[in-house]
Amino acid sequence: MSGRELWADGRLRAAWAARDWPTLIRRYRALAGISQQRFGELVGMTQGYVSRLERGRLRVVSEDVVARVVRGLEVPIELGGVRSQGREPEWSPSAELRDRIAHAHHTGRTDLRTADWIGLVLAKHRRAEDAIGGRDLWPIVRSQLGSVTELIPHAAGAAADRLMLLAAEHAHWLSWVAWQEQRRGPALAWIDLAHGWAVDGGHADMASWAQRVRAYYSLTHGDPVRALRTAEAARYAGPRALSPAAEAVAVHQEAMAAAQLGERDRAVRLAEEAHTLALRAPGEEERPGWLYWLDATRSQLQVADAAYACQRWQDAADGFRQALPALAGYPRDHAYYRARLEDAERRA
Structure with missing residues (x-):
């Protein structure tokens, strides 16, 4: 959530109205997942x-302090605040962040309850990004990543590995949003960090996913050969077997790259394989958190996307038409696939 969206919380609004500063600060920090240091900034x-x-x-x-709080926390107009100032995000990973994780895996005490809570907040941000985009959420997610990396140097063993996965999830999200904002350099830097942290923590599914995202970036940037190689690598990301969901998205990306290279029979075969794997995936609560969206409908859309890439227009149109009703709650995705459907119907 952006700073303004946090103000939908009733307890936060009540604390502001009463000028109850202790409650206001505690509640804002809890909702945003930020430290006192970040709040102060x-x-x-x-x-x-x-x-x-x-x-x-x-x-x-x-009154000067009150005014700074109003601006910094984006207190909404109806509460006596001001409109968002639209601060430009700082897109690239910082050297301090890299250094903090470089000194991880030291024995010590860490607060895994905080990490669990941050993980839940990130899950909400993933879903919000589906509907409204990620630019407004960027500062909050980046602050959360800072909180995670502050915990890592005090953890060891399984706890440190778990935190590395959470850091990798945040870095992947930041990469994805940066890419959508046409910030290709920072997007690549973030996804490389996500992959490295996933490997360091022993998390094969996340390491594969980061490779799959890299393949997508290469494909959309006009380099299908590199995309195919990276997607193939994503399928074999480490010594541990991938979950069906993680393997499904890697195989689908391989199919899309093969289609771009004119290997249409291979692409169709891979798309069907990816669909079979996706249907074997467990329920959302048991899938990797970043693959919450991979249900039967999304898998069908991936098959249709592969057919579209192979110029099998009627198959693509049929697949898009069948899946579209299930996207009613996702206006951005619905509009995208509706346009794909109409184009496939024109070409069929």
Whole structure:
């Protein structure tokens, strides 16, 4: 959620109306998944000052401070705030972030409950990105990644591996949004980080997924040969077997690259294989979190996409037409596949 979307929360709005600063700060930080340090950066305060406010040791009496809170937290108009200032995101990974994870896997105490909560928040952001895009969510997800990487150096063994997966999931999300915003360099940097962190943590499904995303980037950027090689590598991402869902999306990406290279029979065969694998995938709660969307409808759309790429227009049109009603709750995706359907029907 963006800063403005957080204000849909009733407890946050009530705290603002009462100028209950301890509750306001605690609630905002909990909703956004950010540290006191990050909160202070948003509103132009030091971490120590934020800490004293949150503990009720200080009161806010300066209108200048109130104004900074209004701007920094994007308090909405109806609560006496201002319109969003539209700050430009900082797209590339920072050296500090890389360094923090480079010093991971030290024995110590870490707060896995915080990590679990951040994981749930990321899951909500994935779904929100489907509907509204990711630019407004970018600062929050990046802040959450900062929180995750702060936990990693204090973890060891399975706990550190689990945090590495969470960091990789965040980096993948940031890569995807950067790519949608035409920030190709940062997108590639983030997906490389996601892949490296997944490998370091021993997470074959995420390592494969990062490779699959890399293949997609190559394909959409006009390099189907590299896309095919990367997709093939995604299918064999490590010594551990992939889950059916992870293998399905890797095989589908291989099919799309093969179609682009004119290997249509191979592409059709791979698309059907990917569909079979997807139908073997367990329910959403047991699939990797980033593959929450891979249900029977999405798998059917992937088959239709492969048929479209192979210029099998009637097969593509039939597949899109069958799946479209299930996309009623996803206006952006519905519009995209509706356009694909209409184009396939014209060409059939």
